[in-house]
Amino acid sequence: MSSQQWFPITDSFLREVIAPLEETLEGRIHKNVSLSQISRWKIGGNAWCVVDAASSSDISNVFRLMRSRSEPVFIMGDSSNVLFDTRGFNGLILRISRSMSSVRTSGSTMVAQAGVWMPYLARRSAQEGLSGLEHAVGIPGTLGGLVLMNGGSQRLGIGNNVLRVQCVTFNGEDMTLSRDDCNFSYRKSSLQFQRLAVVEVQLELTPADPSIIRRDMINILRSRRTRFPKNLPNGGSTFLSDPTMYSSVGAPGAIIERIGFKGLREGGAQISTQHANFIVNNGGATSFDVLRLVYLIRQRVQDVTGFRLDCEVQHVRFDGVVAPAHVAAHEHFELLR
Ligand SMILES: Cc1cc2nc3c(=O)[nH]c(=O)nc-3n(C[C@H](O)[C@H](O)[C@H](O)COP(=O)(O)OP(=O)(O)OC[C@H]3O[C@@H](n4cnc5c(N)ncnc54)[C@H](O)[C@@H]3O)c2cc1C
Incomplete structure (x- = not known):
């Protein structure tokens, strides 16, 4: 069934995209990457390149180089909500994950880079005595991906806690969006329909007893462990619950x-x-x-x-x-x- 459609990287892509990025990137660039090796579902052919962004200027550089080109750009976090094509990806994948995962707290506000691993951020909020992210403690993905999808569990969505979202637009410019600008609804946000990368998110949480937050997280993790498959690669819930x-x-x-x-x-x-x-x-x-x-x-x-x-x-x-x-x-x- 799968008609393999592998196109090798073109010379112009190597010369006009890869070479300048190799000169300027703070992060890393990987060529000819097997998506089945890096995707959570372990499915996908080869991508021409994957760029691991380490800063918002890496992201603007990528967008500025790519905006006038015909090859596609796809932004990924941990790919836990993504099914890559077995035929591969003839373009650039911009990965915003570990290399952009710093977190700082000020009072009841946490400011985290988009690549932070959600279970880590939730645990960190418990340590800081801040409640609101308990429902997200077992969700395997980055904060950026979760905000884009307004993901969550226990009938909650991360959008409830978002104060502001810092983005880079496809023109390479910085943009700040408020919670209202994001139009969060069930597993949806307006961010899904704009060409931008989420770079940093400011979350508003509620001070609470760390031991109670931890207890609630443990209960949520226990219940997820018994209900969801964990030993075989998968993409989480396939269908939305209307x-x-x-x-x-x-x-x-x-x-x-x-x-x-x-x-x-x-x-x-x-x-x-x-x-x-x-x-x-x-x-x-x-x-x-x-x-x-x-x-x-x-x-x-x-x-x-x-x-x-x-x-x-x-x-x-x-x-x-x-x-x-x-x-x-x-x-x-x-x-x-
Ligand atoms: C075992 C399992 C359990 C899951 N449980 C839940 C659950 O309980 N609740 C739930 O809501 N989801 C769940 N998911 C789905 C998924 O984990 C979330 O939607 C997740 O947060 C996506 O994050 P990610 O980093 O993996 O994003 P990806 O899957 O990489 O990307 C998702 C979307 O966001 C975009 N994107 C990612 N990062 C950025 C960024 N920085 N800027 C702009 N766009 C970006 C991508 O282009 C894509 O459109 C589960 C998945 C798995 C595999």
Whole structure:
């Protein structure tokens, strides 16, 4: 099924993008990177290059070099909400993670760089006696990715705690957004529709007893451990839990289980036997295997319940087109019919 479409890096890209970045970057640049090695799902072909940004000036440099070019740029944190294409990525991946992860606290405000690892930030907030991030203690991703997705758990979203977001626009300029500017709603923010990188986030938290914060975090982690698959690579919850659907037919995992798809396999991918809203990679899964499962689930759920399941997971195509995985699945498999 997967038609490999690997294009080697062009000379002009090497000369006009890689060479100047090698001169100026504070962070690092890696060429011909296997996305299956660096992605959380362990799926994806080769990317022309991955730039590990170490500062906002690294990010502006990348954007300034790339804005007039035809090759795509994709921003990743830890890729825990991303399905890379098995055909690879013919462009530049800007990674904002460990090299941009400093944190400072002032009173009840924490200011953290976008690349900070969310479980670390949550634990740090507990140490500082600041409550508000308990729900995010078990979410494997960066703060930047979580803010963009307004992610969270326990029916909460990180947007509730955001005071300000510091960004770099695709023109290479700095921009500050308030919480209102971000228009947070269930697993959505206006940041998803703008060409920008989140660089730093100011969070407003509430002073509380550290031992109570820690106790709540331990309870949340315990409950996640029993419910979610942890030994096989996966992309978290595949489908969004639409509130109307939830109240009339239940959560996506329960519906998928009810239609008898729990454990269904396609190539190396499988609907988790532990939680049916997770798709795991049993080894050697391709992006097409995952998209096929998404397609089959969506069709069957619609036939049985009348509701359409939409994906939280974003698919990143080799040519830079980014779309929720159900959109990519529909485009790919409808064309083959
Ligand atoms: C096992 C597992 C459990 C999960 N549980 C939850 C959960 O309980 N709740 C929940 O909400 N999510 C959950 N997720 C999904 C995911 O962890 C979150 O959405 C996460 O915070 C994404 O962060 P990331 O750094 O991995 O972002 P990525 O997956 O790398 O990126 C997600 C999106 O954000 C963009 N992005 C990333 N960083 C930046 C940046 N600095 N600037 C601009 N754009 C950026 C990317 O382009 C992409 O569109 C889970 C995932 C896994 C694998």
